[in-house]
Amino acid sequence: MENKLKISQSQIEQLQQALRLTQKLRTHVCQIFRDLGDGFSEIDLSDDKPEKQKEVLNSLRNTLETVNNDLSDLEKVGQNLVAANPSANCDHVSLDPILDRTPLYSQLLHSYKWTNKMHEHATVAFNLLSQNALKRSPHQSLAGGGKRAKRLTSTASAVPPAVVDSLVATLDRQHADMLITVSRPLGSCAVVQIVLGRVLKALVVLRGFVIEWVKVKGYNEDFTTEDGRVDIWSTSRYQVFRKISDHAAAAMLHYYAPYMPDIGIRSFALWLQGYSNLFSAPCHKCGKFLQNAMPPTWRDFRTRDPYHDGCRQ
């Protein structure tokens, strides 16, 4: 310990010397620049007084020489300096009484525990997610084949209109109680209007095979603006259908499957068809029709059983 302290003592002395020399060097250099910056009067430099001219040059040379000497001195001292060991001072940290009063250690321990825990959870989550067959996120498959995922996601949204039309036509044939029509007022995006029985009307905007937007309205409402154009923004005037619009947005995300894009649309249509008994089916859980003056507006994603918003798990 004493030995160490001694070593550090000599080091400190050398450091101080080096600092002094640096200061000296800096003052002299500053002197030169100041002199040069101030300039020399024309009288001093005029050809009439060569002695004066010589004097000025001499003083400049002298100063430059001192600077040179200072620099070599500093270099000599600098060679003796040993690079400070960054961990050397850490030994003394334990001697510092202030540290005992700060909660640094407990905080460190706490954050260490949290980092550990987060790491564990992330591992578990990764294992769970990698088992999921319908992968949604391209990031997930980066471990396997990032290229493949990228290509597939882009094809889901870049499907030629004719293919989309034929899929919609098949859906129309499959579901007898659903009247499905396609129009393209927004360019290449297909606007699909669905009339489900005499219960509701839905508007779905498709970009390729990706569902981008869903709105649900009542049977006695429509999706046209006053000047007869398709209106994809306005909401229903009835609470029930506003609620179902929200649920449909949730379903749109649930059924999104970039690997099998057409399955997403098919299952969404099937799920939407579950609303054909919107007003006539009681809640699967509480057995009642009404809760907060609303019929069971939720349809289970797997079974399509009707539930009230407050009754679903």
Next chain:
Amino acid sequence: MGVTCVYAYPVPEGKSGPSVVEGLQRQVELLGAVRSGTFCVDCDTFQSILQSSMNSQPKTFYVLHDSEQPASCFAITDTGLCLTADTLFDGLVSKLKNYYQQRKNAKMEAKGQRYELGDFLIKVGSVSLAGSFKGIIVEVEYSPCVLASDCWGLMKELLQTVVGNLADSPPSVLKMKMDELYTPAITMSQYLELFNNFRKMATPTQISR
């Protein structure tokens, strides 16, 4: 305009009409319904003056107005045929006064409070014939639905909390049109039937006087 059920609410003996209306209104408010103005349905009766030799019975038709459909006017004949027209139809009828005349002291009116409960419209009001109180009317409308057979279950659930056992079956007019697309004309037919019932109830008392 959605499926609507209109019921006449009986006034129990020993109670005044207005107090029963007040009780019903309190009940509706307890359900969580919010007051949203008043409503009024009125009905005029017109009778033919010229009688055809074959038919001794004079022909009648009724003209109804509903505050829920302020731009429309409903004319219903004896046989139940309903014409839905603009309010200008009133002017046309008054031009026909040489053939059809308004029956005096036969104007029926249902007036009262209108409530909103989610997508439901609930109306509680009293019926009067030429100004005198005749009975109480409760109307419940479920606007998002257009098929009575679809939403009867849930309407019944709400109706039973308001009018009790009265709502065990749909009103007789509605019963025949359960699978039709609902139109305001069906509501008016329900009102007319109830008005006629009130009128029949009233006739014996008038005779006894």
